[in-house]
Amino acid sequence: MSAHALAGLAALNAFYLTCGLAVLWLVRGWDTWAQLARLAGLAYVLGVVAIGLLWSLLLIVAVPFSLGIVVGLPVVIAAGAAVAARRRGRPWPSRTPAGSHRRLVVTAFGISASVLLLAGFFRAARLSGLYWWDAWSFWVPKAKAIYSFGSLDVGFFTTLPGSSYPPLIPVLDAAAFHVMGSADVVTLHVQYWLFGVAFVWALAGLLAERVRDWILWPFILLVLVAPRIGERFLVAEADLFLDYLFALASVLVLYWILDRERWQLAIAVALMSGMVLTKREGLLLAAVLVGAALLASARDWRAAWPALGIAAAAVAVVAAPWRVWYIAHGVAGEAPTDGLDPTANAERLFPSFRLAFDVLLSSEYWSVLVSVALGALLLALLTRAYAVVVYFGALVLLVTLGGGWITWAVPELEITQELGANPIVRYMGAAALACAAASPVLLSIAWRAVTSQEESS
Amino acid sequence: MTRLRWWIEWPAGIVRIGVAFLVAVAVVAVVVRYPDVLRHAGRDAARNSDLSYSDREIAGGNGLVGDQNAVYAARGLIPENERYKVVVDPGFGGGSAETVQFVDSFYRYFLIPRRPAESAPWLICYACDLEPYGQRARIVWEGADDISIVRLTE
Numbered sequence: 001m002s003a004h005a006l007a008g009l010a011a012l013n014a015f016y017l018t019c020g021l022a023v024l025w026l027v028r029g030w031d032t033w034a035q036l037a038r039l040a041g042l043a044y045v046l047g048v049v050a051i052g053l054l055w056s057l058l059l060i061v062a063v064p065f066s067l068g069i070v071v072g073l074p075v076v077i078a079a080g081a082a083v084a085a086r087r088r089g090r091p092w093p094s095r096t097p098a099g100s101h102r103r104l105v106v107t108a109f110g111i112s113a114s115v116l117l118l119a120g121f122f123r124a125a126r127l128s129g130l131y132w133w134d135a136w137s138f139w140v141p142k143a144k145a146i147y148s149f150g151s152l153d154v155g156f157f158t159t160l161p162g163s164s165y166p167p168l169i170p171v172l173d174a175a176a177f178h179v180m181g182s183a184d185v186v187t188l189h190v191q192y193w194l195f196g197v198a199f200v201w202a203l204a205g206l207l208a209e210r211v212r213d214w215i216l217w218p219f220i221l222l223v224l225v226a227p228r229i230g231e232r233f234l235v236a237e238a239d240l241f242l243d244y245l246f247a248l249a250s251v252l253v254l255y256w257i258l259d260r261e262r263w264q265l266a267i268a269v270a271l272m273s274g275m276v277l278t279k280r281e282g283l284l285l286a287a288v289l290v291g292a293a294l295l296a297s298a299r300d301w302r303a304a305w306p307a308l309g310i311a312a313a314a315v316a317v318v319a320a321p322w323r324v325w326y327i328a329h330g331v332a333g334e335a336p337t338d339g340l341d342p343t344a345n346a347e348r349l350f351p352s353f354r355l356a357f358d359v360l361l362s363s364e365y366w367s368v369l370v371s372v373a374l375g376a377l378l379l380a381l382l383t384r385a386y387a388v389v390v391y392f393g394a395l396v397l398l399v400t401l402g403g404g405w406i407t408w409a410v411p412e413l414e415i416t417q418e419l420g421a422n423p424i425v426r427y428m429g430a431a432a433l434a435c436a437a438a439s440p441v442l443l444s445i446a447w448r449a450v451t452s453q454e455e456s457s
Numbered sequence: 458m459t460r461l462r463w464w465i466e467w468p469a470g471i472v473r474i475g476v477a478f479l480v481a482v483a484v485v486a487v488v489v490r491y492p493d494v495l496r497h498a499g500r501d502a503a504r505n506s507d508l509s510y511s512d513r514e515i516a517g518g519n520g521l522v523g524d525q526n527a528v529y530a531a532r533g534l535i536p537e538n539e540r541y542k543v544v545v546d547p548g549f550g551g552g553s554a555e556t557v558q559f560v561d562s563f564y565r566y567f568l569i570p571r572r573p574a575e576s577a578p579w580l581i582c583y584a585c586d587l588e589p590y591g592q593r594a595r596i597v598w599e600g601a602d603d604i605s606i607v608r609l610t611e
Contacts, residue, residue, distance in 0.1 A: 113491070116495070117491070117494060117495060117498070120494070120495050120498030120499060120502070121498050123498060123499065123501075123502035124498045124499075124501035124502045124505065126502075126505075127502070127505040127506050127508070127513060128501070128505050128513075128516075129505070129508065129512070129513045129514065129515070129516025129517070130516045130517055131516050131517045132517065133517065135517070136516070136517045136518070136563065136566045137562050137566065140566060141565060141566045141569060144566070144569040144570075145569055145570075148569055148570035149570065155572060156569075156572075160565075161562075183569070185514075185516075186513055186514070214480065215476070215480055218480055218483035218484045218487055219483055221487045221491070222483050222486055222487055224494070225486070225487055225490040225491055225494045226490075227490075230494060231494060231497065231498070367486050367490060368482055368483065368486045371482075372479050372482055372483055375475065375478075375479050375482075376479055378475075379472050379475045379476060379479070382468055382471070382472050382475075383472055439479070439483070443476045443479060443480065446472050446475070446476055447472075447473070447476045449472070450469040450470075450472045450473050450476075451473075
């Protein structure tokens, strides 16, 4: 790790943030500086996904991946989005008076406690070696190949393990290598730490729009201390990154169901597009998200379903080129061979789904994130917040059933929580983070329902 | 009394108690885990900081490669544009139980942009039998545990 590598990484991440801020300015607009600061985490994630998607798609169509592309594309996107925003008449953010004293105290406490933990995680990340099997056996080799050869080298990409896994994460790693000046796999952990920081910021910023501070911050901190989440922020693999996108997209889709503001769905589509180019499971999780949204918006299906259909089609269009590339190069597909035959592996059916539910409910992995979310669903149900309950309930249930399906349909997977023998624990991180996003929203809705009743009477 | 009723009236009071209870559960879980997580991160940071440069760079390969010098020798000796092959004798006794099966994966990661190939002018040899190569095989580096880097001449 050198100062040069860290400076390069800082510059790249400044590009991500600037680009995301400009795109969000274009599609949403900024009312106040405080709002911009609150949503800067979401802007960063959007910037990473938007730039990463374009890099990936260019790479798939054989445009060489060079330092020029790494630096030039974010500049073009940021400048283009900013000019378009000004032409659309988006105003500069304005200054607003500070919030109430109590709110500020709770927020300051939550931010301080989060920053202290994140600083601890940074110290662990900055000099970490690359220990994780999947990381050094294929994620980082793919990145090093892109960095070294400037292309999806067929010899490497078709022979490595996980060869059908999409290229977004290796592309982001390769971009980091370019700006660091070498394939510095030690400093690379700082990039993953930054993804984690941005996720926490994005989740807190998004939820803060609707959730009371005293409900919000315990759950943000709970995400950070949950055994399989915060301490894995440095792991140079795709699992948590996929879960971040899923959790943030799930909040945006819910907000769209409630508000019907186009920017919410537009950004959710960008994040879902990122999901399908991050991991194979991204396709399943994107389908789950759309499925839950269809169920939750069934009462208003005439207005909602066409928009969701267009969103799903847009995600499918982004997903297609990579699938064409690997099929064209003779790489085996993503779907389990027996996956759609209900009679195949019948003896595995019940144990597979039980395994998925066992993992979902395990406090050993997720602390109390899931159990509290189930309680929050019940309370929101009592206050008749049906759309939100159906949405989050369906989301968590469908993710879990998806996990069971994966184990059931792939006979090579042992029915075990052992990490090397079955990916179920890693996969179920998506459900856990969805619970982390759901709990504060559900509790805040329930609380508002019973306190506003009283205020109005 | 009014305050108490606010908490126990049906169903609003029960919902209030429920919300407060679940937030309290989250707070307790955070309070219980927070110090451990912070301590653990500090311990990891100290451990990473104490590693030698080679331990940190080889990291996941430390249990596989047998001799760290071998991977550095391979990287130093094999030009970036040339191909290599990792040949491991099934009876290789060094390294760990996983070495025989997985050490070639580690070299593939570590040596990029050098490419692995079945027919290559460089061999990374883990107690391998060089007899079939005859005079073509020239050992250019030899380390512990019968690991060697071999150049095959035409």
